[in-house]
Amino acid sequence: MELLKVDTIESAREKLIHAMQEKKPEKIRVESNKSLGYVLAEDLLAQEPVPSFRRSMVDGYAVKSADTTGASENLPVLLEIVEEVSMGVPSHGSVKNGTCAYVPTGGMIPEGADAVVMEEYCEMFDKHHLAVYDPVAYGKNVVSVGEDIRRGELVIKKGTRIRPQEIGVMASLGILDAMVYEPWTITILSTGDELVPPFVQPLPGEVRDINSYALKAQAEVCGLKVQNVMVYKDDREVIKEAVVQSLNRSDLVILSGGSSKGKKDATSQIIDEVTDGNTLVRGLALKPGKPSIFGYDRSRAALAAGLPGHPVAAMLVFELLIVWLYKHMTHQKEGPSLFARMTANLAGAPGRATCQLVRLLKKEQEYYAEPVYGKSGLITTFTKADGYLMIGQNQEGVKKDQQVEVFFLS
């Protein structure tokens, strides 16, 4: 019976997108040189052409190309040098038939010139004249106005997570600030009577808390703003109150823990109560990660999620649903993936999609994916992994040597 109620990843994603329509990330303006890692919330158009003047691609002489027709080692063309252009200053002269001007790489090409002869093909004939030994074609070594970027051209797409090269483009266009998505804020609550902090030596029956640390780091890596991280013993009323308080302040509230049956019910009840019955997803058809619960709190406009207590399951569900949702809502494109060949057969789980951690091995122009197993799904399986692959719920499995798509964690 319970299987009938769980959602596939796809249907869970749809429900989350639908619920979060009223909770789309806000747009804020940030300084371009502090925008690394933010996600652009608008298309950036060039307000001016690049280059804004005709530039030379080489150190050489700006000429009228027709003047060089027929030039050769034996019969050089002689041109009068009328100007020496310096970097960073405009050319005030003009090149007419029979004349030329020196221009350094990146320098401004004088009016009238239509090509630049590399200095390697020239020689000073006397103080004021240049011998050109090679003909140059019209337009050669010239970058025209707007040749790199036309005025009004789309230079960076909305949804781009800003990298160093985007910072460079913004600098080149004089774009001093940009509209980006304000990262969703997140509170992470790790729960369990068995949990002790890392600095405590656990007694028999106790374990050190992992999820509050790992999920916090994962949220940071994908660009979310971590507002608060808390660890609670299993006290239903205390946890519920913490969730309510967190929903008041954060866009996302993640509750992890409670994989055992009684606690799963408690998490489910808490999410039901705090969202006023608006639980969207009650279990995922996913291995690992089945005991995942998502609810949307309309009055506080915030998402509450209950993730499994197992760290690997918690991190994978976080990646596949929360990170995915954030990327989707900020128009980011799918993360990087690669195709690799399986080193072993791998069975799927009937009626559930399987998310399998794999290690990548590079051999002779090809990547191989080797499944990383871990009996109890502990976190070390994750540190040995480079990525993960998905086996569909209607797929029996993947075979040794089969080509699979491996995704990297964001």
Added chain:
Amino acid sequence: MELLKVDTIESAREKLIHAMQEKKPEKIRVESNKSLGYVLAEDLLAQEPVPSFRRSMVDGYAVKSADTTGASENLPVLLEIVEEVSMGVPSHGSVKNGTCAYVPTGGMIPEGADAVVMEEYCEMFDKHHLAVYDPVAYGKNVVSVGEDIRRGELVIKKGTRIRPQEIGVMASLGILDAMVYEPWTITILSTGDELVPPFVQPLPGEVRDINSYALKAQAEVCGLKVQNVMVYKDDREVIKEAVVQSLNRSDLVILSGGSSKGKKDATSQIIDEVTDGNTLVRGLALKPGKPSIFGYDRSRAALAAGLPGHPVAAMLVFELLIVWLYKHMTHQKEGPSLFARMTANLAGAPGRATCQLVRLLKKEQEYYAEPVYGKSGLITTFTKADGYLMIGQNQEGVKKDQQVEVFFLS
């Protein structure tokens, strides 16, 4: 003649490694929960086993497995319930033949029990007795002490750049701090008479400075510590003094600009002078990126590099030499790559390796690499690219449909 003096990427790398032997990154201790993005400087060994007590993988009853032999729907085995183990507390009881104890997922398995029957296969017979309907194998649903991590096991390798999962592993093992490499400090100097800051409307002949912004962001992404960023007009003495001052304070000093001939010589002279003649590399057999100069200043124990002024060339040389060197010296493994099929023929450059930016296209279980061209090598070619490929200096080129390795920028 000049071609004879330039270094291949490989020989340049070797020279840099050799020079930087006395400048290996220092080791510092950081708190584990603040270590995201740092590079581990020592192997991390588990000081204790995980789990540190026998845990149950399911909600169920801890039993002696031999007791369940022959159990069936028709003929259940009856066991006396002697304990109900709670999460986070030790089991004080012991399971003997004919008895059992309730254990939640993750709970401690009492002494004497050797397997856990899932509660789905049991039913309460009366207040103190359990009916078991299915035999359970020895060891089933039990995670033994040290099964995930043995005491003394290598859990995270030196040279690992710390991700969320490593933070999780450190938390689980009570590793509160770790030795990491102290990032090299870097100063970036962008030079050129033509450069104006992004907020200035360039006059004819002027361009906005890109490199100081893009290289700074690139340094940050790879984990270097940016100490200072400066932009200078082409004044040889001023630049030389700035380089000297920077070498006193930073491990790496990057000078970019000066692609035109006269300026390249000036950069070369400055690096010669400040390193007391210890210029290691005077030009790279690389397209783009030929006018790159590297010197090691022994007295100040710092590397001085002159990169091309073209932003794309500067960023690629930064990636292939500076980032590569930092990763090598901190024992990081090669960055991620994938294999893709070329969408077009691409010629190499005679006598030089070629670094070509490519866009990745995913079609039917395969990635295709499409070269991104840009006449003057401006930065927009970079924003359109997903990665780059290398064509060796003795390689004629790569053919359409050929499989190539595409590297991502760090």
